[in-house]
Amino acid sequence: MATDQAARELGLMVDYLVLKLSGLIDVTADMKSALTMVCTTRATFARGDHVIQPGETFKSVYLIMDGWATRSKLTSSGARQIINFAIPGDFLCFNAALFRESEVFVRAHTRLEAFVVPIRPFSEMLLKQPQLAIALAWTAAQEEGIVSERLLSLGRRSALQRSAHLLCEIHKRLQTVRLVKETDQFELPMTQEDLADALGVSLIHMNRVLRNLSKTGLISIKRSSVRLLDLKALRSLAGFDDDYLHLPEHAA
Amino acid sequence: MATDQAARELGLMVDYLVLKLSGLIDVTADMKSALTMVCTTRATFARGDHVIQPGETFKSVYLIMDGWATRSKLTSSGARQIINFAIPGDFLCFNAALFRESEVFVRAHTRLEAFVVPIRPFSEMLLKQPQLAIALAWTAAQEEGIVSERLLSLGRRSALQRSAHLLCEIHKRLQTVRLVKETDQFELPMTQEDLADALGVSLIHMNRVLRNLSKTGLISIKRSSVRLLDLKALRSLAGFDDDYLHLPEHAA
DNA sequence: AGGCGGCACTAACATAGGTTAAAAAATGGT
C-alpha cells in the first residue's frame, strides 16, 4: 500500500513495473529515471493484434501499461497452446536482445497499452543500470518458473485442479500489481476458449470445469469478472503454493 | 566437426559448453580462459543424488561434464513432473544468482560429473566477460524455449506425438554436443517411468507408445540406447520444427 | 430497437489414456 502510493505520487508512467519490483529490490530514483527515460514511445494494440509472430524479427521490448497479452504457440496441425499471460508491469519480447526472431505469437488479448523500447536503448540502459538489469533478469526467471509450474499442471494435475491453480496464480500475480479488489475479485478478460488453450483442455471440458467450480461455491463469474469465493479451498484443491513465484515475504 | 576438434585440441575442460556456444558466438581465448579459471572444483554425483531440493539455498552453479540431470517438480500429492533434462554442456541452477532458494528438484539422473562454481566467482566472471554473459543468457533463454515447447506438447499433442517430439528434441540437442552417432543413435539413460514423468503420461501408456514407435519402425531401443530409424517420419509425426531451439544455421 | 456474431452452455456418444494386477526380463551387487 505504502509502496503503491509512493510510486503513484511520483506520477511514474512505469507504475506497475515499479510495484512489481519494489519489495524485491529497493527501486532507487536513478532506476526510475533510467526506466522513464527509455519508456518514451507508447503503442496501442487492438484486441487480437499481433505484437510479434513466429519468424518475425525482434525490434523492441514492450512494457505493458494496461491490458493483457498472451504468448502462444501452434502445433503443425494448428492447435493453440497459450504459454503464458502477461499483465500490466510485465515485459513482452524480453529476450529480443538475445534472439534474432520470435518463435512464438505475442498477441494483445485485450486492448493493450504498452511502452515500446527499441532493443538498442534497452540494452544500453541495462548496461548502465546493473542493479536494474538484475531485477529485470529476476523478472524473466520468474516467468520461467511460471511456465514450469504450468508444465507441472498440464502433466500431473486434473483439469479441475489445473483450472483452480491458474485462477490462484492469476489472483496472486494481479495482487502484486494491486489489480485485485478486497473481495478477491478481479477482471479476467478471457473467453473459456482462451482458458482451455492455456490449460490444454477442450473448450467443452473447460466449460464443465468452470461450472463445477461455480456450482461448488469456489468461484463466481459474472461477465469477465471473477471472484474467488473460497480462496483457501481453491488453493487446497489446486495444490497451490506460491513458492514458485519467488515473491517477497511480506506480499499479501 | 572442425569445431569439435579445435576445442579438444585445446584440451579444454569445458568442451561441451564451448561446442554449444561456438556457432552461436565466436568463443574467444579470453572467454575460454575465463571459463576454465572459474571451473576448478569438480563434483561427482551418484545416480539419483539431489544437486538441490526445493527450499534449499543456492550456493553454486554447476556445469555438466558428463552424465544427465533432471529438473523436476512434485504436486502436493506427490506426482512428479520432469521439467527438463540437462546434458553435458548444460548448466544447473543457472538462476542461483537471482533467487535465494530453489523451487525445483535438480537430480543426477545418471552418475554425473560437473564443475561446481560458487555464485560469487560466477557472477564476477559474468561481469568481466559481458560477451560471455550474453552467450550464457542465450543459453538460459533457449531453455525457456524448450520448456515452452514441452508445454505445447503436453497441452496439444497426443502421447505418441509428444514422445516422438521429445526424441527428436533430445536427438537435436545431443547433436549439438556431438553425442549422436552417425546412425542417429544415442544413449538415452532413462527408464520408461522417467519418460512418462517428462511427458505427463502414465508409465503403462508410455510403454504402449514406445512399443508402438518400435513396431512401426520409427525407432529401435536396446538397453539404454535409442536409434531413430526414420528421422523424417518421426519429425513429421511429432510436428517437430527446431526453430524453438534457435540453433545456428549450419547446425546438422 | 433489432439483428448479428461471438460466447456460454447442454447433451449424447467416443476414445485416449489411466488404473490395477501380475508375469517376464533385464540389471546390478556380492
Next chain:
DNA sequence: ACCATTTTTTAACCTATGTTAGTGCCGCCT
C-alpha cells in the same frame, strides 16, 4: 554365477476428457 531389485511388458477394465451437434444468451453495432 546367483539372488534381489528394478524395469519392461501384458492384459482387463475404467474414467476423464474429447468430439460432434446443437440451443440459447448477451453485447455490440447501425
